[in-house]
Amino acid sequence: MKGTMCGLVKEEAAPGKFVYRTDLPIPxxxxxxxxxxxxxxAVCGTDLHIMDWDKWSQARIHPPMIPGHETAGDIVEVGKNVHDRKVGDRVSCETHIPCGTCWFCKNGLSHICRNVKLFGATEDGAFAEYAKIRADSTFLLDDDIAYETACLFEPMGAGVHGVESADVAGKTVLVSGCGPIGLTAVSACKTFGAKLVIACDLVDERLETAKEMGADVVFNSGKCDLVEEVKKLTDGVGVDAAIDITGAGPAINASLRSVRAAGKLVCVGLPTKNVEMDMANDLIYREVEVTGVSGRKIWETWTDFAKVMKGPYYKLDKVMGNRFALKDFEQAIAQIESGIPGKMILYP
Ligand SMILES: [Zn+2]
Ligand SMILES: [Zn+2]
Structure with a gap:
C-alpha cells in the first residue's frame, strides 16, 4: 500500500517526548x-521507558522509530508467502517476535528466543495508522473480543503465564500485587480452578477490586503479618503456590515464606535491583521451587487468556483506563504519570 500515515515517532536517542507526525510512509x-x-x-510502561530513554532503551532502540505494541486492528494486506491470514482478519500482535531457528525456538520455547525482536521497540510498532509485522506473530481474534479488549492480551498475558506456570487447579494460591496484571492473575487462578485464592497488596482499594475479580481472601500486607495469615488459612502449612507480580524484595520474600515446603514461587514482576533471600532456610531446606516467567507462551497464554476474559471473574472495566486520540497522547501520559489507574488506549 502506498501513501502516508500519522504516527508517533521517537526521533532521537535521548530523553524526550514522542513527536506526532502525519507524513510517515505507510510500511x-x-x-x-x-x-x-x-x-x-494501549500505552505500556515500556513506551514510557523509551520516551525517558532508560538503560533498557539505550541498549535496544535505534531512533527514529515508531513505539507502541499492545494493539489490535484489521489486516489490510498480506505478503505472498502468507496463507493462513487474509485481508479483513481481526488480529492482535505478539510483541516477542522469535527467530524460529535458535535452540529455544526449536524446543518449544520461542517466547524466550535468544534472537528475539521486539515489536514497537527493535521494530517499528503500532502508535500509527498502519503497522507491519510477521504474519506468524499475529493472533486471530474471536468476533466477541473487542479491539480494546484485545490490546490487553500482550500486557496482561504475563500474569496469565504466571498462573499457567503455577499450575493452580485444585490448589491454594497467593497472588501478591493487585495492579491490572495481578488482578488478571487473580481472575485466571479462579477461572482455572484454584481451590483458594489469597490476594495481597498495600492499597485497600485494589484489594476490594481483587475481591470483585475472584479473590477468596485479601490482605493488606502492610497492615498484617502476611505469612502468619496465610498459614492460618492453610492449616499451618502455607500455600501450594505463590505468584509475585510486585518485583519488590520484601514482597517476594513474604511470598516465598508463605509457600509451603515443596511448593512453588512464580516471579512475574521485574525487580529493579538485586533481591536478597535466605536460600538455606527459605528455599533449600524446604525444597521450594522458584521460577520466572517472561512475556507470554506463544500461543498457549493467548488462548488461555481468551478463556479468562470470557469467564465469570474478569472485569474489563477494572483494568481499562481512558481513551484518547493518538495526537493527544501527551494527555494519556499525563494521566498515567498522575497515577490514574488502568490501561490508556490511543486511537490513530
Ligand atoms: Zn507492553
Ligand atoms: Zn529463536
Missing part, C-alpha cells in the same frame, strides 16, 4: 508480513 510489507490497519493501541 511496505515483506513476503512473510501482514499490514495491519490499527484500530487502537
Amino acid at each position: 511496505q510489507i515483506g513476503d512473510d508480513d501482514v499490514l495491519i490497519k490499527i484500530h487502537c493501541t
Whole structure:
C-alpha cells in the first residue's frame, strides 16, 4: 500500500517526548508480513521507558522509530508467502517476535528466543495508522473480543503465564500485587480452578477490586503479618503456590515464606535491583521451587487468556483506563504519570 500515515515517532536517542507526525510512509510489507490497519493501541510502561530513554532503551532502540505494541486492528494486506491470514482478519500482535531457528525456538520455547525482536521497540510498532509485522506473530481474534479488549492480551498475558506456570487447579494460591496484571492473575487462578485464592497488596482499594475479580481472601500486607495469615488459612502449612507480580524484595520474600515446603514461587514482576533471600532456610531446606516467567507462551497464554476474559471473574472495566486520540497522547501520559489507574488506549 502506498501513501502516508500519522504516527508517533521517537526521533532521537535521548530523553524526550514522542513527536506526532502525519507524513510517515505507510510500511511496505515483506513476503512473510501482514499490514495491519490499527484500530487502537494501549500505552505500556515500556513506551514510557523509551520516551525517558532508560538503560533498557539505550541498549535496544535505534531512533527514529515508531513505539507502541499492545494493539489490535484489521489486516489490510498480506505478503505472498502468507496463507493462513487474509485481508479483513481481526488480529492482535505478539510483541516477542522469535527467530524460529535458535535452540529455544526449536524446543518449544520461542517466547524466550535468544534472537528475539521486539515489536514497537527493535521494530517499528503500532502508535500509527498502519503497522507491519510477521504474519506468524499475529493472533486471530474471536468476533466477541473487542479491539480494546484485545490490546490487553500482550500486557496482561504475563500474569496469565504466571498462573499457567503455577499450575493452580485444585490448589491454594497467593497472588501478591493487585495492579491490572495481578488482578488478571487473580481472575485466571479462579477461572482455572484454584481451590483458594489469597490476594495481597498495600492499597485497600485494589484489594476490594481483587475481591470483585475472584479473590477468596485479601490482605493488606502492610497492615498484617502476611505469612502468619496465610498459614492460618492453610492449616499451618502455607500455600501450594505463590505468584509475585510486585518485583519488590520484601514482597517476594513474604511470598516465598508463605509457600509451603515443596511448593512453588512464580516471579512475574521485574525487580529493579538485586533481591536478597535466605536460600538455606527459605528455599533449600524446604525444597521450594522458584521460577520466572517472561512475556507470554506463544500461543498457549493467548488462548488461555481468551478463556479468562470470557469467564465469570474478569472485569474489563477494572483494568481499562481512558481513551484518547493518538495526537493527544501527551494527555494519556499525563494521566498515567498522575497515577490514574488502568490501561490508556490511543486511537490513530
Ligand atoms: Zn507492553
Ligand atoms: Zn529463536
